[in-house]
Amino acid sequence: MIIMDKKLKLLEVFKNQYSNRDYTVTHVAPEFTSLCPKTGQPDFGKITVEYIPDKLCIELKSLKIYLNSYRNDGIFYESVTNKILDDLVSVCKPRYMKITADFNVRGGISSVIVAEHKKINN
């Protein structure tokens, strides 16, 4: 497992040229995979990152590398969703961000976790 601090360093940002305006950026990554922390078997899902940038935008290729870094980590659905939100918020400090994690069927049940962040005093 990659040390969690290291994950953050994979993320890059760039300056938002249109910070005068609220607008929405959505990145959909349908090829997310991590491991079940109990069984070690792979989990598969789709991660959707939706946000209103403030001063900074997330660089797309670094987002891909960041998400790929979970490939061999054992982590629960609820935790990975909230952790991705915490990490992305910490690097780009958006006005708003929502993470939707849509996991494939396990034991006949599929699961979706949705977490969001709103900037204080925005």
Place this chain on the structure above:
Amino acid sequence: MIIMDKKLKLLEVFKNQYSNRDYTVTHVAPEFTSLCPKTGQPDFGKITVEYIPDKLCIELKSLKIYLNSYRNDGIFYESVTNKILDDLVSVCKPRYMKITADFNVRGGISSVIVAEHKKINN
């Protein structure tokens, strides 16, 4: 039929690591089956559990076993939907929960039952 008290014991919960934040968990179980209380013939449906956890999350495998326990029970659509809501609320005490039960065609008619719970003084 499994004694109803026994059903509750099938459900397991785990601590919500992110209780500081309202977020939504949705589990979709398209392989639900029970029996018609009138005819004894099998009913088939999809159960969707959507909730905002408070202190506790529902463990996924125990949810599957709990839902499977209705397999040989004779129970009405309206009752099973409300009972699942009552049971899940009683074990994980969520901030919010909604159960959607989407039953297959019987006599040319399909049916959907939706019931929700909101925590008092939340």
Place this chain on the structure above:
Amino acid sequence: MIIMDKKLKLLEVFKNQYSNRDYTVTHVAPEFTSLCPKTGQPDFGKITVEYIPDKLCIELKSLKIYLNSYRNDGIFYESVTNKILDDLVSVCKPRYMKITADFNVRGGISSVIVAEHKKINN
């Protein structure tokens, strides 16, 4: 044509076990057919009944027989939709009810009629 009073007698209700809670029941009947009052030719449509039960629920098999009773009646789209609403409201006195009637293409045009009822002093 079945005398309209007779239609009402086809509908059966049962006691709502969960009247302490507002919840929604939806029945979708895609096999509705009646006759065009002008041409006598058959019309085909899908009737969706959505309601919040109060003291009583509509029994599913009687609903099917009630809807089948329109098979050889000549009646306009707008009338059949509003009449089904009136009849169902009169037998189960719901907190809320909506009827959606979605009719197949006639003369290159399809039609949808939606009527709803809200209980007074609810």
Place this chain on the structure above:
Amino acid sequence: MIIMDKKLKLLEVFKNQYSNRDYTVTHVAPEFTSLCPKTGQPDFGKITVEYIPDKLCIELKSLKIYLNSYRNDGIFYESVTNKILDDLVSVCKPRYMKITADFNVRGGISSVIVAEHKKINN
């Protein structure tokens, strides 16, 4: 029930202007309904007529009226499919004809019946 001989008289044909060439005509009638001969409850299905005309084509409006004539007949899936084939073959004597009858779910099971006719010495 309409006397079966009467049904045949509902069908009209017209001269095939292009009988020098084998070509295919397909009519799809998704609004077919008849009655179950056991229970009297309505059955719903889609009838597809596919044929290579010889000297005669089936007139479309008369086909619709012919199919509508089954509305209040009690008849089995297998019988209605083969009877439609026999009737249409007898009035238009096609080089080839296939009837596909695709019936809606009953008791959780949907059914399709396919019967075809090939002209002898064609």
Place this chain on the structure above:
Amino acid sequence: MIIMDKKLKLLEVFKNQYSNRDYTVTHVAPEFTSLCPKTGQPDFGKITVEYIPDKLCIELKSLKIYLNSYRNDGIFYESVTNKILDDLVSVCKPRYMKITADFNVRGGISSVIVAEHKKINN
């Protein structure tokens, strides 16, 4: 081109039997065609009429004939949408009406125009 006054005369209405209740009627006509006023080439689109009737309903067959009357008229997307709204409002005086005109791809671009009317002092 049919003189515009003549178009209005194609529309027929009938008395709304359920004017005591607000309900919605939607007619979808996917076979609309007119001509481009610049090039004379045909345009194709889908017209959706959604309204809450007051005293009068639009008769369906006359609506079809009215829409067909644009077949050889040269008229802009924006104009035809607003004109259909004006005409239908003038004949049936609805409590509410919305026209959605969804035009096919031209030059790689498809277009949708939506206009609505609300009754004053309703």
Place this chain on the structure above:
Amino acid sequence: MIIMDKKLKLLEVFKNQYSNRDYTVTHVAPEFTSLCPKTGQPDFGKITVEYIPDKLCIELKSLKIYLNSYRNDGIFYESVTNKILDDLVSVCKPRYMKITADFNVRGGISSVIVAEHKKINN
């Protein structure tokens, strides 16, 4: 588990009125469920029965009851498919029969088993 001999007795047949002609009957049962013989957990699938009747047709309601009888049997995918084929062939002796069993995802993998029977000296 129902004794296997008992299963066969659930199936009923009726006389094929059109045995002079080869035609095809297809029944699709999307609500099949049995148990995994290893884990005891429920399996879900869709059973498609396609056949050319000879002297006898399978009665539809008895087919449903026959398929339902597997509900609490532990049996492998490959076995249940071939056994259904053997049973149905033995009761209706068709000119041709094919069973397609389409099972839901287990461990991220879905499975389809197809077996067919051709009458000897047909």
Place this chain on the structure above:
Amino acid sequence: MIIMDKKLKLLEVFKNQYSNRDYTVTHVAPEFTSLCPKTGQPDFGKITVEYIPDKLCIELKSLKIYLNSYRNDGIFYESVTNKILDDLVSVCKPRYMKITADFNVRGGISSVIVAEHKKINN
């Protein structure tokens, strides 16, 4: 109605640069409309032209104008399909050509006509 001889003149062809090889060209025109010869009401359909060019290809814009020329002609489904085949064959003399005309629902029934041509001594 455009004189039929005039229709042919609307079609243009260009030299096939790859006549050394059999290859297939398919043009799909979903915006075809003509008039019903009985009622004068518009018919709508999709025309698919599939062919193997020999020495000549059909120019796409002229094909569009040719198909548009049927806009105000009253003509039967079977006739228009065979006539388009005859016309296109006469101007481009293809090694093979198939016309598929897929007409919208009329009286609850949709229709598809398919006609094909094979070059003699090819």
Place this chain on the structure above:
Amino acid sequence: MIIMDKKLKLLEVFKNQYSNRDYTVTHVAPEFTSLCPKTGQPDFGKITVEYIPDKLCIELKSLKIYLNSYRNDGIFYESVTNKILDDLVSVCKPRYMKITADFNVRGGISSVIVAEHKKINN
């Protein structure tokens, strides 16, 4: 790359005949392509322009030519979306406008950018 000032000159407008009414115009252009400013490789996306016209409407063909002008420009997703909004607002001064840019998968991730403009003192 076309000088940015030149792009604006590609856009044409025409007088809104129905400026007395708020109505919505939506143009969907699924054939947008530009170049990645980093790699020079082509990007592909769908641009949706939704607006409420005030005095002026955007001429459709000029919109197409304007969008085509990005074909060989290297520009970021976020920039092109906001720039199209700025340009279209400057030429037609709408009461409201929203640009949605839906870009194809790159590195396993698809992206959507949404920006909107509201007229001040409208």
Place this chain on the structure above:
Amino acid sequence: MIIMDKKLKLLEVFKNQYSNRDYTVTHVAPEFTSLCPKTGQPDFGKITVEYIPDKLCIELKSLKIYLNSYRNDGIFYESVTNKILDDLVSVCKPRYMKITADFNVRGGISSVIVAEHKKINN
């Protein structure tokens, strides 16, 4: 990377109870992932295994573990498809086997590789 010999040992087989009959087994695994041998970036695809068993069937859970073993291997599309075929053939010696590997978009292009094996002297 797991030593290739080790991969084979992950696969288990069981005795085919119905080897007297040719029948088809299809397993669809949509969660396959390996690494690009050039860039080290993850590839994602769907592996479909279709075969006619002879004496032996592939055990489903072992197939899943076998496919999961490629998770951290760098291997080309063409190679992985042919290698899976070789491995599965060597352990279950089927009468027929086909592997279809359907890989997600890379650089705007998706790819499908299909390889099959037929038993000699079958």
Place this chain on the structure above:
Amino acid sequence: MIIMDKKLKLLEVFKNQYSNRDYTVTHVAPEFTSLCPKTGQPDFGKITVEYIPDKLCIELKSLKIYLNSYRNDGIFYESVTNKILDDLVSVCKPRYMKITADFNVRGGISSVIVAEHKKINN
């Protein structure tokens, strides 16, 4: 326009490791664009390359760059399809190859061109 000889040099191949077996490789490129040779306006389409490799496989990234090279070329549908086939055959000499070019709607008509190559004395 890139000199045609130059295009060929963009394509790279690699050794087929499994040339002992006939197997099929399919690459689907939905982001193809070129220019109309008459109007200069962009055309958009999807190119599908399906082939059975002999000694050599087409390298995927070079295929992408090769297809991108048509971006600013004016070329007819029929020509581009046949030329891609000729070029790919000349560099990888496959046992079989088929090119399917599926072009977007122009003037209300979409087009598909299919050309294939079979190795002589294979």
